[in-house]
Amino acid sequence: MTSPSPQKTEIPRVTIRPLRSWHFLFSMGIIGCLLISLLSWIMYEAGKRSESAFNDVTEENHSYSFDPGICRQTKKRQLCSQIGDLTQQLQIGNTANHDLAEQVKSLSQENDHLKEKLAFFQHFVSSNTKNGISIYQFSLKETETSGKYRYALTLIQSGERPSDFKGNLKFQVKLSQNGQNKLIPLVNKNSNRNFPIEFKFLHRLEETFVVPPDANVENMQVQIFKESNNKAILTETVSPAL
Numbered sequence: 001m002t003s004p005s006p007q008k009t010e011i012p013r014v015t016i017r018p019l020r021s022w023h024f025l026f027s028m029g030i031i032g033c034l035l036i037s038l039l040s041w042i043m044y045e046a047g048k049r050s051e052s053a054f055n056d057v058t059e060e061n062h063s064y065s066f067d068p069g070i071c072r073q074t075k076k077r078q079l080c081s082q083i084g085d086l087t088q089q090l091q092i093g094n095t096a097n098h099d100l101a102e103q104v105k106s107l108s109q110e111n112d113h114l115k116e117k118l119a120f121f122q123h124f125v126s127s128n129t130k131n132g133i134s135i136y137q138f139s140l141k142e143t144e145t146s147g148k149y150r151y152a153l154t155l156i157q158s159g160e161r162p163s164d165f166k167g168n169l170k171f172q173v174k175l176s177q178n179g180q181n182k183l184i185p186l187v188n189k190n191s192n193r194n195f196p197i198e199f200k201f202l203h204r205l206e207e208t209f210v211v212p213p214d215a216n217v218e219n220m221q222v223q224i225f226k227e228s229n230n231k232a233i234l235t236e237t238v239s240p241a242l
Helices: 022-063 068-126
Strands: 133-142 148-157 165-177 180-185 195-199 202-210 215-226 232-238
Touching: 133 215, 133 232, 148 165, 148 195, 148 215, 165 202, 195 202
Parallel strands: none
Antiparallel strands: 133 148, 148 202, 165 180, 165 195, 165 215, 215 232
16 A cells, blocks of 8 residues: 655745835935926927918018019019109200200300301401492291291491491381282381481391281391481392201
8 A cells, every 4th residue: 555645835925025115215206206397398389480480481471472463563663763763864865965955055056156257357358338238148937836926137338448328228028918918118117117326337127027927028138228328228129047
């Protein structure tokens, strides 16, 4: 008879863990809170910077956005500025051209005067008229005022040591009006038909007269008389210059 073998009894395992004090746990809690706060602050700053960057991009996009009204106003200002500059340049150019035209006109008039003086002296030297009196220049021209005419007469007396010439001038204008021809005598400031003259070498007369608007001047005649003599010593007729 077999005797039963003795049974082994299992002994339970016991894990020995060190006991953490409340000081340690409190410190770990504080450190955890600090880490969480630091992480939250980092996330907040990152979000703030991201929002700021987004706002900057949005504002930049708005600044470069197309607005038809602003575009038109900007273009109008640019065009107005360009037109103003061009207008100023045009005014400066017109002023310069006007000044240049005035200078050319003045030089032309001076040149004409010099030519007239030269021709006068040439005529004066070569003149051999019997009575010593000659008509150097006689002209008639309509002015810018309609119906108003300007006439000019230049007389010279040649010869060695001539005495003063005394006499009178008479002018008459031939014009057509309403289909009729008329001879109209001119009068001086004293309403006299005689224009007294007295000179030794040169005498120049320049005056104006006015005719009715519907009249057409065909020519003008001048007669030169010696003093106390009713017979003209010189007569000349001139037509209006074109």
